[in-house]
Amino acid sequence: MSSALLATSPAEEPVPFCRVTITPEARAAADRALAGGWVTTGPEVREFEREFAAAVGSAHAVAVSSCTAALELSLRALELAPGARVLTPAMTFAGAVHAIIHAGLVPVLVDVDPDSLMPRPDHVASAASRCGGSQAMVVVHFGGAPAAVEVLAEAARLPLGRVVEDAAHALWTRVGGRAVGSISAATCFSFYATKNLPIGEGGMVTTDDPQLANTVHRSRLHGMSADAWRRYLPGGSWRYDVDVAGLKANMTDVSAAIGRAQLRHLARWQDRRAEIACRYSRLLSQIPGIRLPQVGGDGRHAWHLYVIQTTPELGVSRDELAADLAAAGVDTSVHFIPVHQLSYFREALGDHHGLLPGTDSAARRVLSLPMYPAMTDAQVDRVCDAVADVAEAGVARRRVARGAVSA
Numbered sequence: 495m496s497s498a499l500l501a502t503s504p505a506e507e508p509v510p511f512c513r514v515t516i517t518p519e520a521r522a523a524a525d526r527a528l529a530g531g532w533v534t535t536g537p538e539v540r541e542f543e544r545e546f547a548a549a550v551g552s553a554h555a556v557a558v559s560s561c562t563a564a565l566e567l568s569l570r571a572l573e574l575a576p577g578a579r580v581l582t583p584a585m586t587f588a589g590a591v592h593a594i595i596h597a598g599l600v601p602v603l604v605d606v607d608p609d610s611l612m613p614r615p616d617h618v619a620s621a622a623s624r625c626g627g628s629q630a631m632v633v634v635h636f637g638g639a640p641a642a643v644e645v646l647a648e649a650a651r652l653p654l655g656r657v658v659e660d661a662a663h664a665l666w667t668r669v670g671g672r673a674v675g676s677i678s679a680a681t682c683f684s685f686y687a688t689k690n691l692p693i694g695e696g697g698m699v700t701t702d703d704p705q706l707a708n709t710v711h712r713s714r715l716h717g718m719s720a721d722a723w724r725r726y727l728p729g730g731s732w733r734y735d736v737d738v739a740g741l742k743a744n745m746t747d748v749s750a751a752i753g754r755a756q757l758r759h760l761a762r763w764q765d766r767r768a769e770i771a772c773r774y775s776r777l778l779s780q781i782p783g784i785r786l787p788q789v790g791g792d793g794r795h796a797w798h799l800y801v802i803q804t805t806p807e808l809g810v811s812r813d814e815l816a817a818d819l820a821a822a823g824v825d826t827s828v829h830f831i832p833v834h835q836l837s838y839f840r841e842a843l844g845d846h847h848g849l850l851p852g853t854d855s856a857a858r859r860v861l862s863l864p865m866y867p868a869m870t871d872a873q874v875d876r877v878c879d880a881v882a883d884v885a886e887a888g889v890a891r892r893r894v895a896r897g898a899v900s901a
């Protein structure tokens with residue numbers, strides 16, 4: 495942790511949406527990997543996989559280049575027929591739906607509950623019947639909140655072996671008493687710069703299924719036989735086989751070394767995220783027109799995102815709130831623009847107008863506030879003060895408008 499990040503920032507300093515923490519240990523580890531001379535996939539990756547599997551309680555972990563690649567490789571490893579239908583929430587990241595398409599499968603968009611921002615069992619059941627039955631499903635733990643994986647699988651009439659979890663937000667999440675990482679066929683994590691374990695880029699597939707782990711392991715590096723990287727070691731052989739159409743999606747030893755060092759800080763970072771969420775909820779609960787994120791759900795929240803929603807009571811729209819906060823020096827973001835509102839997917843999947851009402855309504859109201867372990871209490875307070883200022887101005891504006899009408 496760099497000490498500059500811990501210093502209390504003066505009230506007038508802007509609050510960025512995200513600030514990535516790369517620890518001194520991670521920098522030293524990257525140096526070590528570079529000095530070791532291996533650089534690409536090697537012993538650091540193997541150790542990172544071992545340590546990560548232990549952290550999430552899975553039998554296997556396979557490191558890859560991104561969560562998007564993890565999703566594609568996991569879906570390919572299910573060996574579904576080309577064109578098989580895969581349920582996915584419409585309220586997700588575009589890359590997660592590209593992964594389905596690039597695996598040769600057909601995404602079927604599922605509506606979400608506007609409060610939890612995740613599909614309910616009835617949403618899943620109705621999407622499954624709308625498309626005449628699905629062959630697999632991607633479950634997203636939105637923002638780090640626990641999704642009831644087993645209940646949703648049942649609603650889709652799918653065995654857990656046909657479910658892939660998008661856990662890009664959910665390193666540290668528990669569903670019931672169980673860590674996300676070994677519930678479904680394959681769980682996919684992200685080490686993108688903004689995620690809970692930042693490396694910069696990177697991903698991981700975890701599973702209890704040795705065969706699936708082996709398939710993903712081969713597929714991540716051109717489908718070459720498992721120990722292909724050893725072929726350049728002394729005594730290694732140049733012979734290898736290719737038995738599947740693989741991807742180039744391996745992780746480098748430099749990334750893995752950074753990941754291993756960062757992993758040692760995860761518990762502390764997660765404690766801080768939970769504290770920040772608590773402070774936000776306490777301070778924002780006083781403000782009319784702001785709906786807090788649902789803490790409910792059975793399990794543990796990883797607080798990757800802190801997503802508020804505007805209600806009509808606020809007097810201004812979400813877009814106006816975001817603009818006013820930016821003007822006050824507070825950066826925010828929106829997770830997500832639902833995929834069916836993006837032009838490529840509108841073209842590829844057809845017009846979903848009116849079919850996803852929960853998603854469309856939430857999409858107009860969600861706003862992600864800054865949330866990262868390096869955030870200070872003073873910065874959290876500053877964000878909440880700025881939101882309160884906007885709400886107060888909204889009340890004043892409505893009073894004026896009412897006055898104008900009654901005059």
Ligand SMILES: *Cc1c(COP(=O)(O)O)cnc(C)c1O
Nearest residue numbers: 560561562587590662684685686
């Ligand atoms: C970030 C994200 C991804 C993609 O992760 P990458 O590692 O950048 O490929 C997938 N799904 C969700 C929900 C995400 O937020």
